[in-house]
Amino acid sequence: MADVIVIGGGHAGVEAALACARLQKETILYSMHIDMIASMPCNPSVGGPAKGIVVREIDALGGEMGKAADATALQFKMLNTTKGPGVQCLRVQSDKLAYKAYMQKVLLAQEHLEVREMCVEKVIAEDGVVKGVLQADGHMEECKALIMTTGTFMSSNILVGHTSTPSGPDGEPTTNNLSQSLRDLGIRTFRLKTGTPARVLTSSIDFSKTEVQPGTDAFLCFSHETTNIRPFKEQALCYLTYTSPETHRIINENLERSAMYSGLVKGVGPRYCPSIEDKLVRFADKQRHQIFLEPESESLDTTYVQGFSTSMPHDVQEAMLHSLPGLENCVIKKYAYAIEYDAIDPLQCKPTLENKRIANLYTAGQINGTSGYEEAAAQGLLAGINAVLKLDGKEPFILRRDEAYIGVMIDDLVTKGTKEPYRLLTSRAEYRLLLRHDNADLRLTPYGHTIGLISxxxxxxxxxxxxxxxxxxxxxxxxxxxxxxxxxxxxxxxxxxxxxxxxxxxxxxxxxxxxxxxxxxxxxxxxxxxxxxxxxxxxxxxxxxQKAKRDAAHLRQMDAVRLPEHIDYQQIQHLSLEARQKLNEVQPMTMGQASRISGVNPADIAVLAVYLEQLKREDHKNES
The missing domain is CATH 1.10.10.1800 (tRNA uridine 5-carboxymethylaminomethyl modification enzyme MnmG/GidA)
Known part of the structure; x- marks a missing residue:
């Protein structure tokens, strides 16, 4: 029997498996293809607004993403340098092949970790407790805790034009039975959509018609263990171009041929990273849109067309790409596509990322409704830590909103839920001046050391x-x-x-x-x-x-007031109808979490405070 099983070798699965194994738990990581572990199926980069700070937080807690990004970068760039420190952040252009090779080497050398190339067909639980998984070969592997990090692979379909093909990213197989096994256990799922742009041959681009986007000269890094030795002699260049009137004409004339607008897509797409056709519809007044041209690897002659995600048919994609300045004669190496997949409603998760219905079952990454490598890696790390802590009979590790962007993200997911792919933004953090790029180690390294992931x-x-x-x-x-x-x-x-x-x-x-x-x-x-x-x-x-710290102190006071588990809020008089429904659904752990639920107003919190006081009096009477 394994201590922990991790399903999925994406960025969440990598961090979850490494954390569990490094904390001395016998861990099995399932991946359908070992050579695709830690792949970058979408943008070849790590970091960016809010996300770059998350990578620093992952590193401060003892995760691996920051080290991998530093060691395999093509370009380092500090963003928002003309703005305040609360929004400054690091982004690296990654060598996508070197990045996954680095992570695979780390995983395969990790003690207490077995990487198993196998598809998982079913989650097995008894009496509300996870027991193991059913492999595709019919073998049941038992475990004490299970972490699901399946990304976009559950019942996924690739969408191009009017065509829907069952497939995972990059043509990998999808898992058709896994999400059904979750539904059989009473876990709610829903459909989401995301997409990726085309890749074109770098040698076919006329960069003289674009704007150069260089990196930052100063020494920058994500990890505090990174030395000043760079993985390159010179930083790679990125480039900027724009959509043209011809681009807009082609898209508008072919909207009905897009999977997004033909009725083929059932899932909800990302608000903050929409397809190019969605941008044109939502921002019809804009005369042009930025398109970034980013190298994918020193070993590849391919460029990622950032900002040009689409689900148009291939012939329309060709016309669209050839209408961009500098790409008039570009050769398409890989066409863009949309992908639709099953995710679970994150309101079913505790702040530890453990499922409320099935004990010892944790979920992390895009299965929880998020988008982005960084968001996934952070959840994987926290799910791994909390799975180990529970197995060891220790208190859970929950980051507050004033302590980390990771805390903001998880609190948003388990308290407010999401109906679309969730992306971290600096605007989501009310204490962002406390959650800076420069102080991530000061905020979180003591936690990482106490947990056992910082030496x-x-x-x-x-x-x-x-x-x-x-x-x-x-x-x-x-x-x-x-x-x-x-x-x-x-x-x-x-x-x-x-x-x-x-x-x-x-x-x-x-x-x-x-x-x-x-x-x-x-x-x-x-x-x-x-x-x-x-x-x-x-x-x-x-x-x-100091003002932010005073405000955060009030938050801590609210979060220090714990709520009993399994309260039937329908039976509490004077709560609003919406509050009863939302509180029963979320089952908040603290008064602070209850106050952040959409639809729960200050009057409802006052009613809860009176209710808690009554419970205390009753307990006191029973004791005496």
Whole structure:
């Protein structure tokens, strides 16, 4: 018997399996094809808005995605550098072949982990507890916990034009019986849709008609274990082009030939990453749309046409692509398609990602209604951690909304649910100034070490960084500049009047345009760039950060009030009808979670508070 079984070798499955095995649990990872583990069936990149911060969080907790992305990158780019630190994030253009090769090597070498090339046909449970899985060869493999990370493979269909073909991504087989076995266990499923653009031969593109999109020169990385050794001599270039009036004419004249608009698609598509035909319909006033041209691998002569996802027939796709500046003579290597698949309603999950109906059954990734490699990997890591903690009889690991984007995502899924592919955005995080790219390790490394996924050596390095930040802040508070100080030269260069009285370096740093780099020549001590950046943000945004922390403290108070399991909210008087229905469906674990359910208003929370107080009084009477 295995301790943990993981179904699916995508980004969620990889992190789940590695976490369980590294925590000394005998783990089996099922994949239909070992050579497709950790593949990138869609965009060849990792990170981006909010997602890049998630990768940093995965790394701080002891996950693998950040290391793999750093080691196999073609280009590093920091986004939103002209905006505040709350929205700045890292994105890498990945070598898709090198990335999956890296992950496969790590998996196959991991102790306590068996990778089994086999399709799983059925989830087996008895008396509301998972017991194992039925393999395609008829063998039942027993387990103590099961993590499903099936991505877009459950009863999936490839959609092109008016044609629907049962298939997984990249022509892989689909699993037709697995989602039915979940429904047989009483778990609700629904249909979702996503898609991927065409790939064209790089050598057939005229890049002189496009805009160059270079990477960032500074040393950047996702993982705090990454050295300054780069996997390339020179960063690869990406390019930007735009749709043309001819592109729009072709699409509009062929809308009825798209699977999206022919009635073939039954599932709901992604709001924030729509197909190009959906963009034209929803944003009819826009004269053009951005299209990014991104290399897929040093080993491939192919370019990913980012922003040009479609389910049009092949002849229409050719006309569409040839209407783009620079792609007039492009050769299509792989056509675009849409894919429809089964997902489960995430309201059926606990904040640990364990299913509410079937004990010890966890789900992570696109099966929970999300989209994106990063969202999947984060869920896989948390599901793996929580499966192990439960098997060990320990308290679950649940991240709050003020602690991590991972906490925001999981809370959104299990509290609000989703009717369309969920994508993380910075706007989803009410405490995003606390959830920055630069401080992910400060927020989460102690958790990773306590869980057992961060080594003692790495933790000691982390503690050293923490102390350096404290020392830097204290030093800047003691350094004083007088009206005679040479720092006036720097201040005048920035357009400030000379100092008229003494001021500390810390106070001076609060002024706009004054930076740690600019002050460095006037300081006796030097600090590492990462330390200087962290300190500068903490000083400049101190007021906003403190306010966010006060707001978050109120959230923690609400989340500290636990609600009993299996409350029948229909029996609680004075709750609104909608609140009764939503509360019964979600079965929130805390008052904080209850307050975030759509349809539960402050008056309902007040009623719940009175109800809890009555329960406490009754318990007190029974005890006495």
């Amino acid at each position: 003692d050596a790495r933790y000691e390095n982390f503690k050293g960084k923490e102390q350096q930040i404290i020392d830097c802040l204290e030093y800047l508070d003691t350094v004083r500049f007088t009206p005679k100080s040479t720092v006036n030269t720097y201040m005048q260069e920035l357009g400030y009047e000379p100092l008229k009285e003494g001021i500390s370096a810390k106070t001076l740093l609060k002024r706009p345009k004054v930076t740690m780099e600019g002050l460095a020549p006037y300081l006796e001590k030097t600090f590492a760039p990462a330390i200087a950046q962290q300190v500068e943000i903490e000083i400049k945004y101190e007021g906003y950060i």
